Amino acid sequence: MSASKGIDTIASWLLEARSVVVLTGAGVSAESGLSTFRDKEEGLWAKYDPMELATIGAFERDPELVTRWYHWRFTKAKDVQPNPGHRALAEMESWLVDRHGDHAMTVITQNIDGLHQRGGSRRVIEIHGSIHRWRCTKTGEERPLAELRFDAFPIPSAHGGLMRPCVVWFGEMLPPEALEASFAALQRCEVFLSIGTSGVVQPAASFIEIAREAGARTAEINKETTPNTDSVEVALFGQSGQILPALMARVRELAADAPARDT
Numbered sequence: 001m002s003a004s005k006g007i008d009t010i011a012s013w014l015l016e017a018r019s020v021v022v023l024t025g026a027g028v029s030a031e032s033g034l035s036t037f038r039d040k041e042e043g044l045w046a047k048y049d050p051m052e053l054a055t056i057g058a059f060e061r062d063p064e065l066v067t068r069w070y071h072w073r074f075t076k077a078k079d080v081q082p083n084p085g086h087r088a089l090a091e092m093e094s095w096l097v098d099r100h101g102d103h104a105m106t107v108i109t110q111n112i113d114g115l116h117q118r119g120g121s122r123r124v125i126e127i128h129g130s131i132h133r134w135r136c137t138k139t140g141e142e143r144p145l146a147e148l149r150f151d152a153f154p155i156p157s158a159h160g161g162l163m164r165p166c167v168v169w170f171g172e173m174l175p176p177e178a179l180e181a182s183f184a185a186l187q188r189c190e191v192f193l194s195i196g197t198s199g200v201v202q203p204a205a206s207f208i209e210i211a212r213e214a215g216a217r218t219a220e221i222n223k224e225t226t227p228n229t230d231s232v233e234v235a236l237f238g239q240s241g242q243i244l245p246a247l248m249a250r251v252r253e254l255a256a257d258a259p260a261r262d263t
């Protein structure tokens with residue numbers, strides 16, 4: 001299917017859909033300048049595998065190294081801007097909310113960078129947590145990152161423990177409330193878009209199956225093939241920061257041509 005045909009198809013789904021779920025991964029933040037988990041890093045972090053560092057074992061073995069890694073990722077995330085892909089998803093949400101109310105679209109993100117919210121999205125489920133919140137390893141007390149002083153690595157907490165980012169490491173359970181909210185949105189969605197994710201990390205990688213079983217149309221927007229590519233109805237290859245604005249432009253065109261909806 002050609003890219004323009006694929007965009008046409010997804011746009012026509014969105015015109016009819018009363019509930020949409022978008023699952024995003026590191027690829028949607030790539031055009032903001034943040035590396036994905038599979039990009040090769042340069043410099044100091046080149047020799048580390050993120051899949052190794054994002055684990056509770058790594059933090060317990062070397063809390064200084066892991067704290068420095070998250071501090072480095074945070075300093076990058078705060079210096080970059082949401083890209084046109086983030087903004088197109090925010091426009092998609094407000095367009096759908098105007099038509100069908102507050103729960104018409106949910107972004108379920110695996111990213112911890114906060115760029116969807118900064119790009120204007122309102123209903124965002126951060127299933128792998130956020131780099132912007134840290135907590136004490138002893139008491140679980142959370143503090144916004146802005147309150148932390150990174151003048152020592154690792155950061156001692158006020159209770160004799162250490163401060164760690166409120167992210168979900170490999171081997172850790174996802175936040176139950178985030179999982180529940182995700183399942184609720186997946187079970188009633190009519191369109192499911194998987195964008196900028198390699199589709200291998202569980203349980204997020206199984207969300208498309210839940211949506212499909214709920215009867216949703218499914219599509220993928222990604223730079224390369226993933227385990228989902230053969231099973232989605234539409235697979236668009238390219239940069240999400242280019243494809244998503246084109247998709248929203250087509251949605252607006254089709255909506256303008258559509259007969260006035262009875263309110």
Ligand code: BV8
Nearest residue numbers: 025026027036037038110170171196197198202223239240
């Ligand atoms: C759990 C937060 C219960 C931290 C992250 C079942 C089977 C097998 C294994 C498991 C299983 N269940 C659980 C596991 C273990 C594990 C897992 O899934 N392992 C994988 C490797 C198989 N899962 C867990 O541990 C989860 N916990 O299930 O608890 C349990 C516990 C123990 C044992 C069993 C069960 C917790 C997983 C969460 C880990 N935390 N992040 C941090 O960010 O620092 S995961 C992290 O890596 C990201 O959040 C993300 O999810 C993942 C990276 O994936 P992507 O986001 O997809 O990024 P990636 O780089 O891979 O791909 C980017 C894509 O974008 C690419 O395809 C690229 O082509 C594309 N792209 C690039 N640029 C663009 C683009 N596309 C479009 N436009 C562009 N411009």
